[in-house]
Amino acid sequence: MKFLKLAGLAVVALLGQQVEGASTFSPARPPAAPLAVRSPYLNVWLNGRTDGGPSGYLAGQWPRFWTQQVQGWQGYVTVDGKSFNWMGAAPGAPNVDQVSLEYTSTKTTFVMNVDGKVQMSIKFMSPVYYNDLRRQSVTSSYLEVLVKSLDGRSHSVQVYCDVSAEWASGDRNAVVQWETNSKDGIRYHKFYRQNQQPFTEASEVASWGHWYWATGDKVRGLSYQIGADTDVRAQFLSKGSLTGDIDKNFRAVGVRWPVFAFSRDLGAVGSSWTSTLFTIGYTQDEAILFQGKDDTPMHVPSLWKQWFNEDELVTFFYNDYDYASHNCNRLDIRIADDSKAAGGQDYLTITSLAVRQVFGALAFTNTQQQPLVFLKEISSNSDIQTVDVIFPAFPIMLYLNPDLIKWTLDPLLENGRWHYPKNWAQHDLGTFPVAPGHPKGDDEAMPLEECGNMVIMMLAHAQRKHNNQYRSDNWDMLQKWAQYLIDDSKIPANQLSTDDFAGHLANQTNLAIKGIIALEAMSQIADLTGHKDQKEKYTKIAHEYLDFWSVHGINSQANPKHTVLQYDNPSTYGLLYNIYPDKVLGLNFIPQSVYDMQSDFYQSIQNEYGVILDTRGTLTKLDWEMFAAAVAKPETRNMFISKIASWIGRTTTWRAYTDLYDTKTGGYANGIEFTARPVLGGVFSLLALKQ
Ligand SMILES: *[C@@H]1O[C@H](CO)[C@@H](O)[C@H](O)[C@H]1NC(C)=O
Numbered sequence: 001m002k003f004l005k006l007a008g009l010a011v012v013a014l015l016g017q018q019v020e021g022a023s024t025f026s027p028a029r030p031p032a033a034p035l036a037v038r039s040p041y042l043n044v045w046l047n048g049r050t051d052g053g054p055s056g057y058l059a060g061q062w063p064r065f066w067t068q069q070v071q072g073w074q075g076y077v078t079v080d081g082k083s084f085n086w087m088g089a090a091p092g093a094p095n096v097d098q099v100s101l102e103y104t105s106t107k108t109t110f111v112m113n114v115d116g117k118v119q120m121s122i123k124f125m126s127p128v129y130y131n132d133l134r135r136q137s138v139t140s141s142y143l144e145v146l147v148k149s150l151d152g153r154s155h156s157v158q159v160y161c162d163v164s165a166e167w168a169s170g171d172r173n174a175v176v177q178w179e180t181n182s183k184d185g186i187r188y189h190k191f192y193r194q195n196q197q198p199f200t201e202a203s204e205v206a207s208w209g210h211w212y213w214a215t216g217d218k219v220r221g222l223s224y225q226i227g228a229d230t231d232v233r234a235q236f237l238s239k240g241s242l243t244g245d246i247d248k249n250f251r252a253v254g255v256r257w258p259v260f261a262f263s264r265d266l267g268a269v270g271s272s273w274t275s276t277l278f279t280i281g282y283t284q285d286e287a288i289l290f291q292g293k294d295d296t297p298m299h300v301p302s303l304w305k306q307w308f309n310e311d312e313l314v315t316f317f318y319n320d321y322d323y324a325s326h327n328c329n330r331l332d333i334r335i336a337d338d339s340k341a342a343g344g345q346d347y348l349t350i351t352s353l354a355v356r357q358v359f360g361a362l363a364f365t366n367t368q369q370q371p372l373v374f375l376k377e378i379s380s381n382s383d384i385q386t387v388d389v390i391f392p393a394f395p396i397m398l399y400l401n402p403d404l405i406k407w408t409l410d411p412l413l414e415n416g417r418w419h420y421p422k423n424w425a426q427h428d429l430g431t432f433p434v435a436p437g438h439p440k441g442d443d444e445a446m447p448l449e450e451c452g453n454m455v456i457m458m459l460a461h462a463q464r465k466h467n468n469q470y471r472s473d474n475w476d477m478l479q480k481w482a483q484y485l486i487d488d489s490k491i492p493a494n495q496l497s498t499d500d501f502a503g504h505l506a507n508q509t510n511l512a513i514k515g516i517i518a519l520e521a522m523s524q525i526a527d528l529t530g531h532k533d534q535k536e537k538y539t540k541i542a543h544e545y546l547d548f549w550s551v552h553g554i555n556s557q558a559n560p561k562h563t564v565l566q567y568d569n570p571s572t573y574g575l576l577y578n579i580y581p582d583k584v585l586g587l588n589f590i591p592q593s594v595y596d597m598q599s600d601f602y603q604s605i606q607n608e609y610g611v612i613l614d615t616r617g618t619l620t621k622l623d624w625e626m627f628a629a630a631v632a633k634p635e636t637r638n639m640f641i642s643k644i645a646s647w648i649g650r651t652t653t654w655r656a657y658t659d660l661y662d663t664k665t666g667g668y669a670n671g672i673e674f675t676a677r678p679v680l681g682g683v684f685s686l687l688a689l690k691q
Contacts, residue, residue, distance in 0.1 A: 012116035023098040026348040028649035029056045032656045033101060033108045034353075035063050035073075035124045037279055037360035040376040040432060041206045043676060044071050046108075048654030051073050055654060057097035058110045058122065059085045065170075066378055066656055066676040067204050072164025072229070076236060077147070079117050079155050083237050086112055086120060087161070090229065092237045096120065105335045105355040106328035117155050118269060121146040126356045127324045128331060130400035133371055135324075137303035137364045140212070140281025140317045142324065146273045147266060154268040158221075158240040159276055161259035162232060163213045165253040167280070169193050170203030172254035178226055180246055180260075184315045188214035189226060189260035194250065198299075199289045199433050204382065206433075209284035212314045213260050216277060221265030228256035236263050279318050287365045288374050288384075290429070291436045292413060293418050297623060303364040303371060331355075338399075342563045342686040343637065346645035350626070351687070353648065353657050358396050361678035362408075363433070373407040376432040379675040384432040385412055387425060387497035388446055391453040392623040392659075393681030394460065395688035398584070402464040406459050410437060412454070413474055424484045425450035446496050448488050451481040452514035456581045459521045461526070463585065470531045478490040482522045482538065489515025490545045491567075498623075501660075501672060502616055507567035509553035513590075514578035516545045520589045521581070542589065552595075562601040563594075565614045573601070574614025577627035584688055599632040606639060607663035609647040619669030623682030630685035637686075 033046040033056065043066045074088035083093040096112040099119075103109075106128055111298035112120040123144040129136035147157050165176040167190050178191035185477065190212055197207040222259035225232050225242035235242055242263045253260065266274050288300040299493050308316060335355065339348035356523040366372040375390060377383040390408050397404035411429060415437040420426045424447035429435035455478060462471050471478065492515070494506040520543040526534035552567035582590045602611050611628070613620045622644060629640035648657075650669040656676035661667040 013281070023056060024100045025056055025116060026100065026102040027103070027345065027352070028645065030103055030353055030388075030648060031653045031658065033103060034126065034356045034360075034656070036126060036143070036674075037356040038126045038141050038281075039139040039363060040143060040204075040378060041282060042139050042280070043360050043378070044073070045656050045676070047656075050654055056101050057095075057098050058087050058101075058531060059098065059112075060089055062089045063087070065205060067168060067170075068655070069203060069205070070166055072162070072166045072257065074160075074162050074164075074229075074233065074259070075145070076160040076233070077114055077118075077120060078158040078160075078236075078240050079114050081156070081240075082115060084114050086110075086114075090233055092233060092685060103353060104332040105352045106332055113150065115446075117150055117153075118147050118157060121151045121273070125324065125328055126360070127328050128355055128359045129327065130331075130359075132327075133303060133364060133368065134307050135320070136359075137306070138281065138308075138313055138317050139283070139302075139304075140279050140313070142321060143278040143280065144321075145276045145324075147269050147276070148273045149269055149271050149283070152271065153212070154270045157266045157269045157274075158236075158263060159266060159628070160233075160236045160242075160261065160263040161278055162229075162259040163211075163280060164229065164260075165191060165258045167191075167282075168205075168211050169207060169253055170201065170205030173252050174202065174207070175250060175252050177250045178246075178258065178260065180224060180226060180317075182217045183309055183311070184319075185216060185218040186214050186229070186315045186318050187217035187222060187224060187324070188212050188314050189224070191258075191260060198284075201433075206282070206284065210310070212280070213262075214279045214314050214318055215262045215264075219264065219276070221267060223263050223265075225261050226258065229259045230256075232259050236261070241265055249267060264451045277318070277321055279314070281313070281317060283313055285310070287363050287433065287437075288372075289434045290372070290374075290415070291419060292411075292414050297436060300365045300372060300374075301367075301665065303368075304361045304365060322467050333347040338687050343641045346641045347686065349645040349648055350641065350683050354396070354683050357657055357676055358393055358678045358681040358689055360676065370410075371407045372411055373404060374411065374432065374435065375408055375678055377428070378677055379673070380677065382432050383428040383430070384435045386430040387412065387427060387450040388451050389677070389679055391457060392455055392627075392679035395584070395684040396681035398460060399684045402461050405461040406465075406470060409454070409457060409461075411447045413477060416475060422447070423480055424448075425454045425481050444496070444500070446498065446500070448492050448495060448511050448515050449482060449497050451484045452489070452511075452518040452578075454478075454481055455485070455513075455518040455521050455525070456585065459525055459585055460581075462525075468528050471525050475529055475531070478522065478525060479534075479602070482519065485515045485519050486541055489519065490548055499613060499669070500620065502614070505566060507552070509549070509563050509565060509567060509573060510576050510578045512545075512549055512553065512567075513576065514581070516542055516549060517578070517582050517587065517589060519545065520587050521585055524585075524587070526685075546589070549592075554594075560601050560604055561597050563598065565616070572615045574607070574622050575611060575620070575628045576623040580627040580631050580685060583631045595631055596633065598628070599636040600663045602628065602632065602636050603639060606643065608643075609651075609661065609666045610640065610643045610663045612663050617669065618662055618664050619660060620663045622661065623679045626683045626685045630689060
């Protein structure tokens, strides 16, 4: 519907006046638009601009890896002999006019007007298969380019698209090797670092694995070429087709920049759409180096190896496009319907931008029987399996597939049980993709935070899966962490919370309540796993601590009343986002009066773009705002949602969807550019509450 309407608008605009740099954005102009975002190493975005030019336009700037490095991806189109640029920043042709950008949960679609003669629809689709591990494990993404006549006449059209060797290494001096092949009707260029270095990265890009850039071979008018960027692009711009030459001089990424190109002569294009499909992806036999129970680290295989040989992947993924489209539409519609029902169109603006980003931080590995999902803490420090990054993301896992929680926590449980020396829960397992854990206990300690998170997430998983086995199997770990919660959650020691950029603080009210709720959760776990004697103990302590917390954690003299950031410090306050687990777990433990109090208080302290994280500054965390919103009164919930949706369209942040911003300026806070982090799974907080 939307698409037809926009297409119609373009025609009107064309007949009326020239559409100059006047794209529409639906549902909003994203800070950065996801292009190919499926894993930590396939994570390419159209960033916003910082040079004063308008953001959200595909033509004229390079797609970038989440780090900001260019990943050369160039598109040209030639119509009746005149060439235009539709993607990338290579010289040689003027930009097409962009009519619209639309994003959904799985797709970013641009509509272009080319010289008033043809319309292009450029669809980037990164599927999310939350319950189909076979398909989710294939780390590839689609680009479909559709062309049709705009003015009733037929036009001669040639479409060109290349990727550069920049995709294969973050090191511009790394030598890349390549070949071209045709198999089962698919033409593909394969390229990779000559010097494969498993489990290492250069500037966050994997230094091992093979890249595949593919298109249909049995289509009319296909030509291809591999060579230096300027040669290959000039060849297309002057001749409208490629030579078929394959440059044999394997060389460094940055030496006469090798590009891998396809072009298609579509012949005379009339009023019906003509489509060209491209796919881009990579394969790695081994994905993660993980220290499990055994003495030596495990080379954990990529999960696709359970079903495919490497040389089958490119054709499987390419030929799966119809299924993928159908599936992506279904997920887009499901998230749209559910989001609109729970929080209106503004809520959909917030949720749909987060979906690819969350899954783009996950690596699906190991075996069908025992999948392991590894998470990269993208942009903050690339830790692997950070518990307090999984926790903010866990609402989307609860909503789509609670087993994602188990597959993500399993490596932490196994490594922690055998190797971690502390009596609290480990913070992370190392730096992606290497997960040795911290056998010396030298991780970034967030003891109360992580103990609370583990208990809460394990109960949430078991409740939704109606499965007690998980809790029984890990009772020993749970009990150890519960003891830590008993020791520390009443009067929390001077320590970090997940918001570590704010520094250490003793007696954090919001941290204490997480621990106290987790103790109440332990009472349920004890009950369900046949430890009846422990059930009473945990709930008694939880209630006793809650009474203490209510005295020291709430400023009852203030008008309106509110919780404080730090016990007995009346002038402080912040988001009390850690009461959300009480609702998600259905504990009915926190009195409704606390929810109502905070709800009214947030109304009274709102800034232009939201509510501050706490009184140490004007910044906030988007994920925690949405935790707070999910358990607030309807008018407060709507306040958060409308402010955040408006922020998305207006923010001056310009890299992938940040979770940390300033509530007054809407820009980055304190110079910290959190980017593409999976924590934005937390915006599914409302939908995770629905059972
Ligand atoms: C933490 O709060 C408790 C209870 O009010 C108090 O006794 C203690 O002094 C506080 N600790 C710090 C470091 O403020």
